[in-house]
Every structure is written in structure tokens, then in C-alpha cells.
Amino acid sequence: MPRIFDFGGREVERSVTVASLRALKGSGRHVAQVTAETADEAAAAEVAGIEMVVCRAANIAKVREGSKKIFVTAALGFADAITAEEVLRTAFSAIVAGADAVITGRGWDTVKMLAAEQIPVMGHLGFVPRKSTWVGGVRAVGKSTGEALELFDRFRRLEDAGAFAVECEVIPAAVMAELNRRTGLVTVSLGSGPDADVIFLFTSDICGEAKRLPRHARAWGNLASLHQQVRDERVKALSGFRADVASGGFPGEGETAKIPDEELTKFRAALDGVEK
Template identity: 40%
Template sequence: MARSRPTVSDLQALKGKRQLSKLRVFSLDEAEAAERAGIDMISVTYELIFDPRFRDAAPTCFAIPGDEQAKMGATTDEILRMAVKLRAASADAMYCSASLQTIRRLRDEHIPVCGHVGLIPAHATWTGGFKAVGKTAESAAFVWKQVKDLEAAGAFAAEIEVVPAEVASAISRRTPLIMISMGAGAGCDAQYLFSEDVLGTNRGRYPRHAKRYRDLATEFDRIQNERIAAFSEYAADIQSGAYPEPRHMVEADAGELRKFEAFLDAEG
């Protein structure tokens, strides 16, 4: 049976029934791979969602663009304007880590919003930097308040990042939001990783919650070395005269060539 693209309502109906999968993808090839692999949700760049080929590559993945504008200091009106354009370009929802006021504004315009709680990279200075949030009763209560605030603002989902699994599970059971775990354990409603971590193309630090399924970085290095070798051989062939060979060239008819040379001689 062919898979159809889920709606927000479809995803909400799955809460507590099965774990959803989510990937951050960066290219059409990765979007197509996610589609063919049966990934439920994908986080995408603005560039990707606006590419007219995107839905041919991933027709049934629930697509959530990130908050690229918010990270650049966009106002609520600017974020709303972009969200409308993203929805028109086939986005299914909008990730937003901006203010609750902004999330309410988006929800008022019927734009589904996925918020963020726990370790929010853009706001990490308020929670002590890039480390777990919710390890004490007080900070776990802070995460719970973040969730309740998102509920009140009208979000339908929230990424919950680097929160103790027991805390995340307890929260997920008590909220209607679809809780998307990034290093917050299996007690949430979905699991979220970046394609670069899954594929092994991340050349920096791997997050603790990441799992590498392939080592494409090594394969890409091999391909790059093959490129360099091929280009080097090409350059050497040019210098030695090995390229071009007769088979790479077009020959003129001998008689026509004599006529042309005579013409050039007459031209002086």
C-alpha cells in the first residue's frame, strides 16, 4: 500500500502508539533517501524546501523547515511572512525557537509550529551552555514549564534536547505535544538525528546521542583522491602530448584543407 504524506492530525493520532523517525537532511539526494527509507519527518533548509524538485524527491515525508531567519534576528512579522512562503512551498510545519509571542502569531495564522525545550542551542547561554538540562528537580521543572508554555502558545510538537531520559519520558506522557527526542531517550514520541551523523560525514564532534550507521567520509575521501589522481594524469598527458590522441580529434578532408591553406596564404 502506497504511503501518503501525514498531516498534523495523523501524527498526533500516533502519539503513544509507535515511535516516529525524524532526520535533518541537507540535499535532494538525502531527502530522496529519507523518502525511500520510510522516514516519517525531515527537517530541511529553506533552500531545499523552495527547490521545485523537492516534493518529487520526498513526496510523503512530513517536512519541517528550520528557523534560519530567527537565528539571524528576524522579527515576528518577518518570521510569519517567511512561514507563509514556506507553507506555500509545501512545508508541513515550521520549527521555531523564537519567542512564545511569535509562536502564538504563527498558530493564529494556522501554521503548525514545532518548538524546542531543554538544551536549545540558540538559547544555551541561559541554561549553562551546551550541556544537559533537567538533571535536577528544579531544572526538570523548568523543562516542564517550557513544554506547558508551548502548549499554551499553540505548538503541536517540540524537540526535547539532551534531557535525562526519565524526565523526558515523564513529560512526554503528560503532554499532548509530540515530543521529538534529541538525546532524550526512547520515552518520547519520535527520535531525531542529523543525516551527517547517521552517514558519518560529520568531520567535527559527534554528539553523545548520535549513532553512526555508515562511514561516508572515508568513501568521500577516496572519491576525492580519485578526482585528484584523474586531474593530475590529465595535466601530465597534456604536458607529454599523450592527450589529445587522434581519436579525440576531428580530421578535415585533405583536399579541403589544402584549399583553406591556400586561402590563408592569399590573405597574407
């Protein structure tokens, strides 16, 4: 496992680095990326052998509590940092806290600004949910020749801006394969087929937490049923508590503190003396 110094100046081990991710190009090898927002999720990902996670920038410290080794990408939210100064401050705060890269769906100037500081930047192309009004709905992007060519141009512009990687969301697999062969960017496939350098799915989908599974996802677990059991057990327990309060069954002898009889007698006598 590579040893590096992170942006906080700490000597650390990482499952992958920017350099090793770039070396994936043309190798036929893949690494896996999932989401993690808590220490528990990050720890589980590390134990499972996942190499990369992505989380909100504000949760970097929590994620690093769970894993010191996974490559962590911090998502810069649209509303979290708006001006150039805010974006730069948020990005530096994230990488100093332990992130290895940042991801942004902002424009080329933002990518250039971050890349100029040698902050590893991941872009986001294809179907970008928050920008879906531009494509008219929730759908794959690049299904026509014109749209696929426009997407290729965006890949080139993102690479020219200095990004090292790009999240490729819901792009037709055959188009993704052609784009991957023609870009120096590390490609991260979310619903865009197997011909990318990194394969990405949301942890909630993998673990079966979502009510509706996206078409591009697969569940290997069924946490939804466990969450329902927890909810049912919580209601059962609360209902039992309420019923025992109503019936006088709680608190009982075992749940109340006691005072020795002689001390209670003295206490009552003292009270009587105060009240006179």
C-alpha cells in the same frame, strides 16, 4: 496513507499528518525523523520508510522533488526572517511550497503569531545549540531539579502559545519521560531517550558522514570512507591530467577534431590570399 490538501491547495498523500502525530500520545508507537536538504536525501528517506524530515525553509522545493509523501518541517533560521512580517512571509512561503509544518527557536510571541494562522508550529527546547551560552556549554539540559522544573514550565508555555510539537534536544531520558507524560505537545527526541513520540537523528550522523559522532547518535553507515575515496580519486584524476598536459600526452589523436586534408589545403590558400 492519508490524503489531504496541502497549504498550496494540492491534493497529496502524506506518511503522517498533524492529527496522526497527535494520536501517537500514549500509544507506545514512534515515528522517525531525519534531516534532508536535497532531493536525493529526501528520496532515500522515503524509500527507507522514514516518516518525517526537517530541512531549511529555502530547500523545501528541493526536498519535495525527492519525496511527495514524507511529512516535511521547514526550519526558520534566526537570520533568515527577523521581523514578525518576515517570519510570517517565510513561513507561508515554506508551507505553500510544500512544507507541512515549521520549526522555530524564537519566542512565545512568534509561536503565537504562526499558530494563530493555523500553521503547524514545532518549538525547540532543551539544549538549543545557538543559545548554548545561556547554559554554559554543550551539555544536557534538565539534570537538576530546578532546571528540569524550568524546562517543564517552558513546555507548558510553548503549548499555551499554540505549538503542536517540540524538538527536545539532549534532555535526560528520565526527565523526558516525565515531560512526555505531562504535555499535549508531540515530542521529538534528539538525544533525549526513547520516551517521546518521534525519534530524530541527523542524516549525516546516521550515514557516518561526520568526523565526530555526538554521544546521542549512532552510525549505521560509513559514507565518510566513500567521500574520502571520492576525494582521493578526484586528486588522482586531476594529477593524471596535469601530468599528461606537461608531457604532451594530452590532448591526443582521439581527443581532437579533424578537418579533411583538401579542406585544410583550401583554408591555408585562403589565408595566404587574405594576408597578401
